[in-house]
Amino acid sequence: MRFCRYxxxxxxxxxxxxxxxxxxxxxNKPIRLIVGFAPGGNTDTVGRxxxxxxxxxxxxxxxxxxxxxxxxxxxTELAARATPDGYTLTMGTSTTHAIAVAAFSxxxxxxxxxxxxxxxxxSAPYLLTVHSSVPARSVKELVALVKSQPGKFNYGxxxxxxxxxxxxxxxxxxxxxxxxxxxxxxxGPATAALLAGEVQVLFxxxxxxxxxxxAGRVHALAISSGKRSQALPQIxxxxxSGYRGFDMALWLGFFAPSGTPxxxxxxxxxxxxxxxxxxxxxxxxxxxxxxPYSMGSGDLAKLVKAEIENYKSVFKTAGxxxx
Numbered sequence: 001m002r003f004c005r006y007x008x009x010x011x012x013x014x015x016x017x018x019x020x021x022x023x024x025x026x027x028n029k030p031i032r033l034i035v036g037f038a039p040g041g042n043t044d045t046v047g048r049x050x051x052x053x054x055x056x057x058x059x060x061x062x063x064x065x066x067x068x069x070x071x072x073x074x075x076t077e078l079a080a081r082a083t084p085d086g087y088t089l090t091m092g093t094s095t096t097h098a099i100a101v102a103a104f105s106x107x108x109x110x111x112x113x114x115x116x117x118x119x120x121x122x123s124a125p126y127l128l129t130v131h132s133s134v135p136a137r138s139v140k141e142l143v144a145l146v147k148s149q150p151g152k153f154n155y156g157x158x159x160x161x162x163x164x165x166x167x168x169x170x171x172x173x174x175x176x177x178x179x180x181x182x183x184x185x186x187x188g189p190a191t192a193a194l195l196a197g198e199v200q201v202l203f204x205x206x207x208x209x210x211x212x213x214x215a216g217r218v219h220a221l222a223i224s225s226g227k228r229s230q231a232l233p234q235i236x237x238x239x240x241s242g243y244r245g246f247d248m249a250l251w252l253g254f255f256a257p258s259g260t261p262x263x264x265x266x267x268x269x270x271x272x273x274x275x276x277x278x279x280x281x282x283x284x285x286x287x288x289x290x291x292p293y294s295m296g297s298g299d300l301a302k303l304v305k306a307e308i309e310n311y312k313s314v315f316k317t318a319g320x321x322x323x
Contacts, residue, residue, distance in 0.1 A: 026086055026263075026264050026267065027058055027059075027060045027086065027087065028060075029060065029087060030060055030061040030062070030063050030087075031054075031055070031058070031060060031061070031062045031063070031086070031087050031088070031089060032062075032063050032065050032082075032087065032088045032089070033047055033051045033062050033063065033064050033065065033089050033090065033091065033254075034065050034067055034075045034076075034078055034079045034082075034088065034089070034090040034091070035047045035064055035065065035066050035067070035075060035090070035091050036067055036068065036069075036072030036073065036074060036075030036076045036079075036090070036091070036096055037066065037068045037072050037075070037158060037159075037185070037186040037187065037188075038066060038068035038185050038186030038187075038188045038189055039066055039186075039188055040186065040187055040188025040189075040191065040205075040207070040208040041158060041186050041187025041188055041205045041207065041208060042093075042122075042124040042187060042205040042206070042207060042250055042252065042290060043072070043091050043093055043250075043252060044064070044066060044186075044188070045205075045207040045288050045290065046091065046121060046122045046124070046252045046285065046290055047064050047091045048064055049281065049284050049285060049288070050121050050122075050254075050272065050275060050276065050281065050285075051064055053275045053278075053280075053281055054268075054271055054272060054275060057271045057274070057275055058267075058271060068185045068186045069159075069185050070159070071095055071096075071099075071100060071103065071104075071158075071159040071160060071161050071162045072093065072095050072096040072100070072159070072162065073096060073100050073104065073107065073108070073109075075090065075096075076090060076092065076096040076097075076100075076109060077108045077109045079115075079255070079257060080109040080110075080114040080115065080257055080258075081109075081257070082257050083257070084116075084256065084257040084258060084259035084260040084261075085260065085261075085264075086256060086260050086261065086264035086265075086268070088256070088257065089118070089254055089255065089256050089268070090115075090254075090255050090256075091252055091253070091254065091255075092111070092115065092117075092252070092253050092254070092255040092304075093163070093250055093251065093252050093253075094163055094250050094251050094307055094311075095158075095159075095161075095162045095163050095250065096111070097111040097115070097255070097304050097307070097308075098111070098304060098307035098308045098310070098311050099161055099162065099163065099166065099311045100161065101308045101311070101312070102161075102308070102311045102312045102314070102315040102322070103160070103161030103315070103320075103322060103323055104161070104322060104323050105322045105323065111304055111308065112301075112304060112305065112308075113258060114257065114258050115255040115256065115257065115258055116255065116256045116257070116258055116259075116260050116265050116297070117253065117255055117297045117300040117301045117304065118253065118254040118255060118256055118265055118268045118269050118272060118297055118300070119253055119254055119268070119269050119272035119273055119276075119294070119295060119296055119297060119300060120251060120252070120253040120293055120294070120295035120299070120300045120303065121252060121253055121254065121272055121275075121276045121292070121293060121294070122251070122252045122276070122285055122290050122291060122292055122293050123225075123249045123250065123251050123252070123290070123291045123293045124205060124206065124249055124250045124251075124252065124289070124290045124291065125206065125223050125224045125225030125229060125248075125249045125250075125289070125291075126163070126164060126167050126203045126204060126205065126206070126223070126224040126248070126249070126250070127203070127204055127205075127206050127209050127213070127220050127222075127223055127224070127229075127232070127235070127289070128142075128171070128201075128202075128203050128220070128221045128222040128223070128224070128238065129194060129201070129202050129203075129204060129209055129213065129218045129219060129220050129221065130142060130200060130201050130202075130218065130219050130221065131194055131195075131197050131199070131200045131201075131218060132216070132217060132218060132219065133197060133200070134153075134200050134201070134219070136219075136221065137219060137221070138221055138241065139221050139222050139236075139238065139241035139242060139243075140241065140242060142201070142221055143175045143177065146175075146177045146178070146179060146201075147176070147177065147178075150178035151178050151179075151180065153179045153180070153200045153201055154179065154180045154181075154182050154198070154199040154200055154201070155168050155172075155179045155180070155181060155182070155199055155200070155201040155202060155203070156182050156183070156184055156190040156193050156194060156198075156199035156201075156202045156204070157181065157182070157183050157184065157190060157202075157203070158183075158184060158185075158186050158187045158190050158204075158205070159183045159184065159185060159186070160181075160183040160323065161320075161323065162183075163248070163249075163250045164187065164190065164202075164203055164204060164205070165181065165183065166248070166311075166314060166318075166320075167203045167224050167248045168181075168201075168203045169318050169320065170246075170248060170314070170318065171203065171224075171238065171243070171246070173318055174243055174246070175243070179201065182198070182199050187204055187205035187207075187208055188208050190202055190204055191204055191205075191208040191209055191212070194218055195212060195217060195218065202218075203224060205250075205289075206229060206231060206232070206288065206289025206290065207288045207289060207290070210231060210232070210288070210289055213232065220232060220235050221235075221241070222235060222236055222237060222238045222240075222241050223235050223236070223237050223238070224237075224238055224246070224247075224248045224249060225237065225247060225248070225249045225291075226239060226246075226247035229289050230286045230289075231286065231287060231288065231289035232289065249291075251293070251303070251307075253295070253300050254268065254272055256268070265297060266297075269296055269297050272294075273294050273296060276292050276293070276294040277292075277294050
C-alpha cells in the first residue's frame with residue numbers, strides 16, 4: 001500500500017516536471033542543424049557561421065550534424081522526418097529543395113509539403129578551377145585545350161544533380177565540351193580529388209578552394225555568378241570570359257520540419273534575418289566567398305516553388321534524365 005502511494009506521488013511529480021518543462025520558453029535545450037553534405041563546402045560553411053550566431057542570439061547551442069550523400073537528400077529526408085518541435089533544423093539549398101525534385105524520380109520527401117521555410121541567408125557562387133598540371137590560365141585556354149582532346153578530362157562535383165554538377169553541365173553545353181563527370185559526396189571531397197589530380201577540372205565551392213587558390217595549388221579561371229567575388233576580386237566571371245548572361249549560384253536557407261509551431265518559426269525567422277544583416281556576419285560570410293542574403297519565410301516559400309519549375313526546365317533543356 002505504501003509502495004502504491006509512493007509510486008503515485010512519483011508519477012504526479014514527473015507529470016508536473018514534464019508540464020513545467022513544456023511551458024519553458026523556446027529554446028531550452030540545444031538545437032540540431034542537419035547539413036546534408038560533408039564538411040568543407042558552401043552549405044557546411046554557411047551552416048557553421050550562421051548556426052553559431054543563431055545559438056548566441058537564442059542563448060543555446062546549435063550543433064551541426066553533417067549527413068552527406070545522395071546529393072544532400074539523405075540528410076534532408078532525415079530532417080523532414082524529425083519531430084517538429086524547433087529542435088531540429090536543416091540547411092536547405094537549391095540542390096536539396098529544387099534540383100532534387102527534377103533529379104530523382106523517387107524522392108523520399110516533398111520540399112514544399114514536408115518543410116516550413118524559415119529564412120534565406122546566403123547565395124554562393126562557384127569557382128571554375130583546374131589542377132596545377134593543366135596548362136590553362138583562362139576560360140578561353142581551357143575550352144581550347146578540352147576541345148583539342150575530347151573525352152580526356154574529368155570534372156568533379158559535389159554529387160550527381162547538385163548545383164556544382166549543373167553549373168558545369170550548363171557551361172560545358174554552351175562551350176560544347178566533352179568531359180567525364182565524377183561525382184563525390186560534397187564539395188570537400190571534390191576539392192580533395194582536384195588536389196590529388198583525380199579530376200582535372202572542378203566548378204567548386206569557394207570556401208574549400210580559397211586557400212588552395214591563394215597558395216597556387218590549383219588555378220582559378222572564373223566565377224559562376226553575374227558579378228565578381230569579393231573574396232577573389234581578380235578572378236573574372238564566366239560572363240566576362242565570353243559567355244554572356246552566364247549567372248549561376250547556390251542559395252542557402254534554414255528550414256524546419258512541417259508542423260513546427262508557427263511561433264517558433266517566427267522567432268527563428270526574426271533571429272536569422274537580424275543575424276544576416278549584421279556587419280559581423282556579413283564580413284564572415286564574404287570572407288569565405290559567400291554573399292549574405294536576407295529573405296523571410298514567405299518569400300523563401302515562393303522562391304522554392306519557382307526554383308523547382310526552373311530546374312525542371314534546366315534538366316529538360318540539357319537532356320539530363322531523372323535518377
